[in-house]
Amino acid sequence: MSGVSTATAEDLSEATAPDRFWSRQRRLGAALVIIGLIAAVIFGSLAESATARFTLSEDAEGAALSINGQFGAILFGVIAVAAGGALLAGVAKRWQTLLLCLGIVAFVFSFLCWQVAGKFLPLVDTASGSLELALPLILGALAGVLCERSGVVNVAIEGQFLMGAFGAALVGTLATSVWAGVVSAIVGGVIIASLLAVLAIRFLVDQVVVGIVLNLFALGVTGFLYERLMQPDALKYNSPPRLPEWRIPGLADIPVVGPVLFETNLLVWLALILVVVIHLGLTRTRWGLRTRAVGEHPTAADTVGIRVRGLRYMNVLLGGVVAGAGGAYFTLVSTSAFNKNMTAGAGFIALAALIFGRWTPFGALGAALFFGFAQKLANYLSAVGSPVPNQFLNMLPYIATIVAVAGLVGRVRAPAADGVPYVKS
Amino acid sequence: MTTEAPAAPPEKEKAKEEKEESFLGLFLHNLWSANTVTVTILSIFLALVIGAVLIVVSDSAVLSTFSYFTARPSDALTGSWDLISRAYADLFKGAIFDPAAIQALFNGTGDWKTALNPLSETLTYAAPLVFTGLSVALAFRGGLFNIGGQGQAVIGCITAGVAGFAIGLPAGLHLVVALAAGLIGGALWGFLPGLLKARTGAHEVITTIMLNYTATLFLGWLILQNGIRDPERTDAISKTVDSSAILPAMPAPLRVHLGIVLAVIVTAGVAWLINRSSFGFELRAVGVNQNAAKTAGMSVAKTYTMLMVVAGGLAGLGGAVQVLGTADKLTGQVAGNIGFDGLLVALLGRNKPWGTLFAAILYGALRAGGNLMQVDVGISLELVTVLQALIVIFIAAPALVKAIFQLRDARSARLGTSMAKGW
Numbered sequence: 001m002s003g004v005s006t007a008t009a010e011d012l013s014e015a016t017a018p019d020r021f022w023s024r025q026r027r028l029g030a031a032l033v034i035i036g037l038i039a040a041v042i043f044g045s046l047a048e049s050a051t052a053r054f055t056l057s058e059d060a061e062g063a064a065l066s067i068n069g070q071f072g073a074i075l076f077g078v079i080a081v082a083a084g085g086a087l088l089a090g091v092a093k094r095w096q097t098l099l100l101c102l103g104i105v106a107f108v109f110s111f112l113c114w115q116v117a118g119k120f121l122p123l124v125d126t127a128s129g130s131l132e133l134a135l136p137l138i139l140g141a142l143a144g145v146l147c148e149r150s151g152v153v154n155v156a157i158e159g160q161f162l163m164g165a166f167g168a169a170l171v172g173t174l175a176t177s178v179w180a181g182v183v184s185a186i187v188g189g190v191i192i193a194s195l196l197a198v199l200a201i202r203f204l205v206d207q208v209v210v211g212i213v214l215n216l217f218a219l220g221v222t223g224f225l226y227e228r229l230m231q232p233d234a235l236k237y238n239s240p241p242r243l244p245e246w247r248i249p250g251l252a253d254i255p256v257v258g259p260v261l262f263e264t265n266l267l268v269w270l271a272l273i274l275v276v277v278i279h280l281g282l283t284r285t286r287w288g289l290r291t292r293a294v295g296e297h298p299t300a301a302d303t304v305g306i307r308v309r310g311l312r313y314m315n316v317l318l319g320g321v322v323a324g325a326g327g328a329y330f331t332l333v334s335t336s337a338f339n340k341n342m343t344a345g346a347g348f349i350a351l352a353a354l355i356f357g358r359w360t361p362f363g364a365l366g367a368a369l370f371f372g373f374a375q376k377l378a379n380y381l382s383a384v385g386s387p388v389p390n391q392f393l394n395m396l397p398y399i400a401t402i403v404a405v406a407g408l409v410g411r412v413r414a415p416a417a418d419g420v421p422y423v424k425s
Numbered sequence: 426m427t428t429e430a431p432a433a434p435p436e437k438e439k440a441k442e443e444k445e446e447s448f449l450g451l452f453l454h455n456l457w458s459a460n461t462v463t464v465t466i467l468s469i470f471l472a473l474v475i476g477a478v479l480i481v482v483s484d485s486a487v488l489s490t491f492s493y494f495t496a497r498p499s500d501a502l503t504g505s506w507d508l509i510s511r512a513y514a515d516l517f518k519g520a521i522f523d524p525a526a527i528q529a530l531f532n533g534t535g536d537w538k539t540a541l542n543p544l545s546e547t548l549t550y551a552a553p554l555v556f557t558g559l560s561v562a563l564a565f566r567g568g569l570f571n572i573g574g575q576g577q578a579v580i581g582c583i584t585a586g587v588a589g590f591a592i593g594l595p596a597g598l599h600l601v602v603a604l605a606a607g608l609i610g611g612a613l614w615g616f617l618p619g620l621l622k623a624r625t626g627a628h629e630v631i632t633t634i635m636l637n638y639t640a641t642l643f644l645g646w647l648i649l650q651n652g653i654r655d656p657e658r659t660d661a662i663s664k665t666v667d668s669s670a671i672l673p674a675m676p677a678p679l680r681v682h683l684g685i686v687l688a689v690i691v692t693a694g695v696a697w698l699i700n701r702s703s704f705g706f707e708l709r710a711v712g713v714n715q716n717a718a719k720t721a722g723m724s725v726a727k728t729y730t731m732l733m734v735v736a737g738g739l740a741g742l743g744g745a746v747q748v749l750g751t752a753d754k755l756t757g758q759v760a761g762n763i764g765f766d767g768l769l770v771a772l773l774g775r776n777k778p779w780g781t782l783f784a785a786i787l788y789g790a791l792r793a794g795g796n797l798m799q800v801d802v803g804i805s806l807e808l809v810t811v812l813q814a815l816i817v818i819f820i821a822a823p824a825l826v827k828a829i830f831q832l833r834d835a836r837s838a839r840l841g842t843s844m845a846k847g848w
Contacts, residue, residue, distance in 0.1 A: 155630070203822040208570055208630060209772060213817050216765065220810030221479070227805035228483035340807075348634045355631060391646035398635040398642075406627035 025087055025096055031407070032084025032103040039110035040077025046387075047073040050118035056256055058125040069117020076110035079103075112377075115386055126376055128260045131268060132333070134372025136161060136343075138271040139326030140350025141357060141364035142278055143189075143319035147196075148359055149282060150315040151295040153419040155211025156196050157323050158347025159218030163188030164327020166222040169230070169338035172240030172331070181240050182328050189324020190317055192218055197316040201309050204421040215347070223340045230338060243267060243332040267329055272365075274322065279361040291315060295415035298422040308422045326350075352401040359415060367404075371397045461775070464826050468819035469787075471826065472812045477509045479811060480804060484508055512802050519797025520547050520790035538678050543793060545681040549751060551789025552684035553578070556743030557767025558774060558781040559695050560615075564736040565776045566699055567728065568712035573618060573633025574740040575764025576640035577611040581744025583644055584610030586755040587653065589666030589748065596669035603670040604687075604745050611741015612734045614640060619733025623726035629733070637764070641757075648755050655754070663755035672750040684746035689782065691742070696778040698735075708732050740764060772817045788813060 047070040055064040067075075083103035091099065112121065140157040147154035167188030172181025192214055200207045230238035243265045252262040261268075282288035290311055293301040298308045330346075331338050349371055356370075357363025374397040382390030481487055487508055490501040518524075522543055529535025557574045564571035571577075585607030594602055618632040647653055648663045655664045674682035699705040710718040711728045719725050744760055752759050770788055774780030795809035819826050826832070 199818065199822050199825070203824045205818075205821045209821050210818070212572065212768060213772070213814050213821065216769065216810060217814035217818065220807050220812075220814055223807035224479060224805050224811055225483055227807060229485075345634070345638060348631075352631050352635070355628065389646050391642040395639050395642050398638045401635045402621070402627070402632050405631050406621045406625045 025090070028096075028100060028407075029084045029087030029089075032087060032100070032107075033081050034084075035107050036077050036080030036082075036084055036103065038077075039080055039107050040074050043110050043114040044070060044074035044077060047114040048117040052113050052116040052118070053120040054112075054116070055120050055122050056124065058122050058128075058259070064120065067113060069113050072113030073110045073117075076106040076113060079106040080110065115381055115388075119384055121380070124256055124259055126373070126380065127256065128264070129376040129379070130369060130372040131260060131264075132372070133375045134368040135268055135271055135333070136326040136329045136346050137350045137353050137368035137371055138275065138365055139267075139322050139329070140347055141353040141368055142271070142274055142361060143323035143326070144351060144354035145278060145282075145359060145361055145364055146291075146315045146319040146322065148354065148418050149295045149415055150291045150312050151298060151415055151417040151420065151422070152197070152200055152312055152316050153207040153211065154196065154316070154319060155208050155351060156192055156214040156218075156347075157326075157350050158343055158345065159211075159215040160189040160192045160320055160323035161327040161330065161343040161347045161350075162215075162218040162222050162341070163192050164324035165330035165342060166225070166327075166338050167324070168328040169238055169240045169331040170225075173237055176241065178241045178243055178332060181332055182243075182325065185328035185332075186321050186324040189322070189327055190320040193316050193320020193323070196320075197313050200421065201312050201316070204423065207419045207421075219341055222338070226338060226340050234337065238337050240331055240336060240338075242336055243328070265333055267325065267333060270325065275361045275365045282361070292415070294422075295417055298417050298420075302422070302424065308424075312422070323347075349397060349401065352405065355414075356401065356404045358413075370400070374400055463832065464823045465773075465820060467826050467830055467832075468816050471819050471829070472815035473513065475815055476808055476812050477505075477513075479808065480509055480512055481505045508802070512798050512804050512808075515798040515801045516791070516794035518794070519543055520794035538676065542679060543797075545675060545679040546793035546796070547786065547790040548685045549680045549682070549789070550792040551786045552682070552688050552750060553743040553747040553763045554766050554770050554785035554788055555685075555688035555692060555782055556746060557740045557763050558770030558785050559692060559767075559778060560611075560736040560739035560743070561768050561771035562774060562776040562778065562781045563695060563699065563708075563739065564732055565771060566712050567708035567732040568715065569619075569622070569629050569729065569732060569736070571615070571633060571733065571736045571740075572630055572768065573615065573636050573737070573764070574743075574767045575760065575762070576633065576637035577614045577737040577740035578744035578747070578764045578767075579637075579640040579644050579760045580614040581607035581611040581741025582748045582752075582755060582759050583647060583744075584741070585745030586663060586666060586748040586759070589670035590664040591652075593667070594669065599667060599669040600672065600749065603666070603749055604742065607741045607745020607748070608738045609741070611744060612738035614741065615733040615735075615737015616730065619730040619737075622733070623729045644755070644759070645757050648757065653755070661757055666749060666753045670749055671753060672746065674750070680751060682750040684750040687746065688785075691739070692778045692782045695739070699778065704728075704731065740767065743767065766813070769813050769817045773820055775820075 049068060049070040051066050052069040052072060053064040053066045057063075080103045083099045083106065087096065087099050087103075140161060143157055143160065144154050164185035165188075168181040168185035171184035172178055175181070195214055195217075196207075196210055199205045199210045226238075245263060245265050248262040252258045254262070261272075280288075282291065290301065290306050293304075294306060294308050294311050302308050327343070330342055335342070350368070353367035353371055354364050356367035357365070378390065378393035378396050381388070382393050386393065487501070487504040490504045494501045520543055522540060526535055526540045526542075530537060530540045557578055560574050560577065561571050585603045588603040588606035589599070592599070592602070614636060618627070618629045618636060621627040621632050622629045645661070648661050653663050655662050672682040672684050672687075674680060697705075699709065707718065707723050707728050708731075710721065710723060711725055711732075715725050718728070743763055747761070747763060748755065748759060766788055767785075770784045771781055773787070774782070774784035791809045791812060792806075795806045798804050798808070799806045
């Protein structure tokens with residue numbers, strides 16, 4: 001039972017009485033109606049009656065989708081109310097998710113119409129910025145998928161990011177090679193992962209505790225070496241080269257999608273390919289079947305001859321490789337120098353993306369993109385001068401996470417043996 | 426646990442044998458076994474050793490002497506030893522006492538304030554950590570992992586600080602009101618994840634982490650607002666807390682204040698709450714086995730919510746002590762890292778109230794000593810973070826310490842790592 005601690009007393013009663021009036025569908029519907037009304041009334045009344053332009057480029061130029069801000073805010077609010085109403089009235093099960101998504105997207109658009117009224121929002125820039133901000137989250141969440149599907153809770157993603165970022169900056173500078181940087185980022189991630197693996201699998205320490213402590217350890221070690229080595233002599237130790245942007249001719253000329261997906265750095269492609277590879281690996285290969293077996297019921301897996309601990313070691317280390325590569329983003333892509341605690345909690349958001357994405361690679365991708373979008377939007381809106389203070393805009397991803405974890409995804413079920421060390425009896 | 430059962434008859438004989446041993450023999454026998462005290466001390470020792478390696482590795486002057494190690498090893502060894510011993514001597518001098526100051530005191534040239542200053546610093550840093558540590562420890566006992574101590578402490582800082590400068594009350598009463606404001610603020614910030622956990626099953630690790638960031642951002646916004654911000658300053662800093670709401674402290678250079686006394690009282694209170702009260706019984710029952718607790722008729726949801734409220738209140742009080750005792754105004758970093766350090770303190774104190782108190786004092790000592798080390802030898806304060814993390818890693822993995830030092834099994838097998846629970 002401890003493995004599924006996300007189920008509560010309410011859930012149990014719901015399972016025995018499925019015909020209760022306030023079913024999950026109705027509750028979600030009611031919530032959608034409320035946020036839709038908020039959007040239509042509050043956003044609508046606050047919005048200027050000026051044109052909101054959503055340009056299909058990286059700046060204010062070019063073709064654009066235009067709508068009157070006030071009208072748009074009200075319109076999309078009403079759509080959210082309608083989606084909620086449909087859920088309240090009751091629809092077939094397969095329409096539920098679609099309606100829910102429609103309602104949330106409409107709410108977001110209503111918010112955008114309010115904020116962008118009289119200004120413009122460059123869609124290509126927003127999309128590529130979201131993808132870039134989502135990049136470490138995708139890789140971190142994938143690392144979490146690898147660990148947790150085999151039954152090891154990975155809270156140390158933040159530490160793996162930091163070590164990866166530090167390793168990339170240090171070795172990348174010393175070797176003056178961006179590829180050496182990427183490799184040492186991976187090594188940094190693996191160092192933390194191997195500590196996690198040994199302590200959690202061999203020494204049976206509580207995995208959440210190990211994760212948290214390893215984060216602090218990574219923070220301390222990188223901060224210490226930063227102050228001792230990098231700060232006194234930044235040129236020698238802390239000026240890594242940037243990861244080059246590559247452009248695939250032909251594909252990059254497709255409007256909107258082209259510049260976002262095909263004119264970017266290698267890490268983005270790596271992340272997107274890894275999503276597919278890990279998905280296929282988990283669902284279609286022997287390794288995936290064994291991983292899932294070990295994560296759900298290690299005793300049964302052991303009985304049929306799967307080496308539980310060995311597989312867990314391997315998956316945690318693979319997770320370290322992926323998360324370490326994610327750490328390279330911070331020093332080789334987003335900025336060009338290491339700084340103390342520069343990951344600033346991205347590892348924890350990746351963890352939330354993992355849970356939000358229900359422990360699946362594509363779910364994690366979607367959740368990471370959502371967080372990336374929220375972050376990008378907060379940056380953009382505070383840059384163009386939004387009436388909402390930028391601290392509150394920056395809260396968006398965090399509050400969205402709480403809402404998502406608390407309600408949106410319903411009952412999230414972790415792998416049954418997640419966090420439970422396996423002791424052969 | 427299961428391995429102990431068949432060994433019952435020989436154990437009886439062994440017990441007889443041991444009875445005949447002298448007290449000293451027993452003491453020595455137990456000294457090298459994996460009991461709580463030995464493991465704790467060896468953990469600290471191991472952390473210091475690894476810290477020493479880091480110090481040497483990061484010092485380019487000493488490191489260069491290693492390049493001709495085979496030719497003249499004495500250079501490298503004495504260089505390293507000098508550096509390490511100076512660093513750790515500073516750690517001690519900054520945290521407990523400086524022999525030179527004591528000497529001066531005896532000669533009549535010194536000042537008792539200078540002699541006591543290290544201890545004062547230690548206790549000053551320890552005071553808020555006791556509260557945040559107790560917050561985490563209490564939640565742990567009920568099976569919840571309260572990573573939100575940081576956010577709850579930040580909110581406690583805000584409410585206590587605002588109550589400290591926004592309302593005018595007579596001295597004494599004002600202090601009580603400001604402390605209560607911190608308590609309530611933290612409790613509210615703890616109530617939210619508690620409620621979400623109880624109602625929707627949202628995992629408290631995720632929700633509390635997110636609330637940490639939210640609280641910090643809110644603080645960043647709040648101190649820029651009119652009425653909060655100090656009108657005479659241009660930077661982001663709030664007005665100063667009225668002197669009537671400040672925790673009474675020792676005379677001038679000494680910073681230690683009433684917060685540490687309050688911390689001891691609250692520790693006793695939490696010990697009573699966990700071990701003697703009916704709520705404590707319920708929370709321990711839920712923490713050990715929530716299904717059994719449910720079957721026994723306890724409301725798990727209610728216990729979780731109450732637990733987070735109390736834990737949040739404790740962390741909030743820690744924030745209040747920080748503002749009213751040391752900081753006396755709100756800044757973006759007013760809460761420092763007390764919430765996260767509280768986490769380590771609770772783990773080091775093995776989630777027991779009095780253990781947490783001592784762990785907090787140890788952490789306060791490391792922090793106070795680290796300050797002197799940074800000033801004197803120029804070794805970054807981050808080393809203290811590493812030491813703190815390492816100590817907890819070793820404490821949390823007693824099997825590792827046992828393996829490194831080839832310790833005997835402790836007679837009472839209390840050193841289990843039984844907290845493993847998963848999501």
